[in-house]
Amino acid sequence: MSYQQFAYLYDELMKEAPYDQWVQFVKEKLANCNNLGFSSTTSQLRLLDVACGTGELSVRFAKEGFQVTGVDLSEDMLAVAQAKAAANGIEIPFYQQNMAELEGLGQFDVVGIFCDSLNYLETEEQVKDTFLHVAEHLKSGGLFIFDVHSIYKMTKVFIRQTFALSDEPISYIWNSFPGEYENSVEHELSFFVLDESSGKYDRYDELHFQRTFSLEQYSSWLMEAGFELLDINADFEHIAPHAQSERIFFVSVKK
Structure with missing residues (x-):
């Protein structure tokens, strides 16, 4: 993407x-x-x-x-x-x-x-x-x-948690893992976006880092x-x- x-x-x-x-x-x-x-x-x-x-x-x-x-x-x-x-x-x-x-x-x-x-x-x-x-x-x-x-949000709210959204135009699955550094997190996101012309969903993957x-x-x-x-x-x-x-x-x- x-x-x-x-x-x-x-x-x-x-x-x-x-x-x-x-x-x-x-x-x-x-x-x-x-x-x-x-x-x-x-x-x-x-x-x-x-x-x-x-x-x-x-x-x-x-x-x-x-x-x-x-x-x-x-x-x-x-x-x-x-x-x-x-x-x-x-x-x-x-x-x-x-x-x-x-x-x-x-x-x-x-x-x-x-x-x-x-x-x-x-x-x-x-x-x-x-x-x-x-x-x-x-x-x-x-x-x-x-x-x-x-630090609380990084370590208690994000890490090892999965978030998901199921919607008509866009859906996603969002997994969060411990990052390389202390108090850091890696967000692994997969998006499913509706292609209105075909009626099918396209998948896009993203990896985000926060510390x-x-x-x-x-x-x-x-x-x-x-x-x-x-x-x-x-x-x-x-x-x-x-x-x-x-x-x-x-x-x-x-x-």
């Missing part, structure tokens, strides 16, 4: 994802940071959407008034994102870059890495490099917000990259993580 096919498939599979909650979370954090010089409106704020994928969040942020730039590793995902922005009458510049090697994109008020995209980095060095390159693209006092899967780290490690790497940690929250709520939190949000400011 080409990645462009998977990009369109991804949108269908993720249509129930809580994208608006990500947008609302960012807006609420900005509202709580008026003391850092952020205004009550977003119309003048430049936001870099790292690992933007098919542009679902980029478009939503732009509709909220942010001046959005998107960046992603996949050329095909970016093609979908560009078409989506155009269909919504929005101009968003999109660039193809690795998040661990960001360069030349300008200075931003906010940088976000959402939808647990950071978990797709394999090594500690890649995460630390990403933080350093994000810092280079943030204005002094700018916010860096990202979310990751918790996470402790709150202490992420916090330490942020400080090493020149950030001050403002908040660690859980599951879209402005509360501290607990033992069974699944999605962890880090909010930091560039010193």
